[in-house]
Amino acid sequence: MALPSPKVLAHRCLECSVAVWQSLLSSAPTRSGLKPPSGRSLAPDFNLEDASGKDVKLADLKGKVVLVNFWATWCEGCQVEIPWFVEFQKKYASRGLVVVGISMDDDGWKSVKPWIKEKKVNYPIVIGNEGLGKQYGLDGMPLTALVDREGRIADVHNGIVEKTATQQKIRDLLQEGFKNPTN
Numbered sequence: 537m538a539l540p541s542p543k544v545l546a547h548r549c550l551e552c553s554v555a556v557w558q559s560l561l562s563s564a565p566t567r568s569g570l571k572p573p574s575g576r577s578l579a580p581d582f583n584l585e586d587a588s589g590k591d592v593k594l595a596d597l598k599g600k601v602v603l604v605n606f607w608a609t610w611c612e613g614c615q616v617e618i619p620w621f622v623e624f625q626k627k628y629a630s631r632g633l634v635v636v637g638i639s640m641d642d643d644g645w646k647s648v649k650p651w652i653k654e655k656k657v658n659y660p661i662v663i664g665n666e667g668l669g670k671q672y673g674l675d676g677m678p679l680t681a682l683v684d685r686e687g688r689i690a691d692v693h694n695g696i697v698e699k700t701a702t703q704q705k706i707r708d709l710l711q712e713g714f715k716n717p718t719n
Contacts, residue, residue: 570682570690570691570705570708570709571689571690571691573684573686573688573690573712576684576688576689576690577688577689578687578688578689579594579602579604579681579683579687579688579689580594580668580671580672581593581594581595582594582638582662582664582668583595584638584662584663584664584668585662585663586660586661586662587645587648587649587652587661590660592636592660592662594636594683594687595687597634597636597683597687598685598686598687599632599685600632600633600634600685601628601632601633601634601682601683601684601685601706601709601710602633602634602635602636602682602683603621603624603633603634603635603636603680603681603682603683603702603706604636604638604672604680604681604682604683605617605618605621605635605636605637605638605678605679605680605681606638606640606664606669606672606674606677606678606679606680607637607638607639607640607677607678608639608640608641608677609639609641609647609648609651610641611677611678613677613678613695613696614677614678616696617678617680617696617697617699618637618655618657619655620697620699620702620703621635621637621659622635622655622656622657622658622659624702624703624706625658625659626658628706628707628710631710632685632710633706633710634659634660635659635660636659636660636661636662637652637657637659637660637661637662638661638662638663638664638668638669639661639662639663639664640664640669640674640677641663644663645663648661648663672692673692673694675694676694676695678695678696678697679692679693679694679695680692680693680697680702681693682702682705682706682709684709684712685709685712685713690705690709691705
């Protein structure tokens with residue numbers, strides 16, 4: 537099963553943007569809690585090269601809290617949240633957070649390298665593929681997954697995340713214990 541066309545993904549992205557702005561303007565809380573540790577499943581591993589040619593492998597990040605974000609340069613909602621992820625990386629890296637951006641741009645590095653340079657992205661960006669997207673449940677962008685220190689999915693959010701709620705989830709995951717760093 538193929539991913540929807542870029543036009544369909546762009547439309548979904550726009551719908552998400554509108555929904556987020558509506559939720560930000562409303563007083564109703566929008567966040568949900570993290571999955572309890574006992575209910576978390578292992579995050580799909582990946583081994584992809586970043587813009588400098590360095591391998592980025594999820595399994596190598598065990599012991600860290602990882603925010604995995606599927607995005608594209610043409611995705612308007614992605615443009616909203618990526619500055620937040622830059623901020624999170626800067627603020628929480630010393631406590632064990634790693635943000636990994638997985639671009640789903642069809643033309644790969646051709647559009648991605650200039651974009652990440654222009655936006656001063658401070659975390660690894662890799663080029664994803666349809667198979668990996670399916671493993672994470674990608675059906676529109678953006679999609680953000682939070683992976684705990686043991687490599688398990690604690691939260692998945694389709695559409696634009698809510699900044700404050702995501703930041704709190706990151707803090708909560710950073711405070712969770714890490715039981716077995718050798719596994």
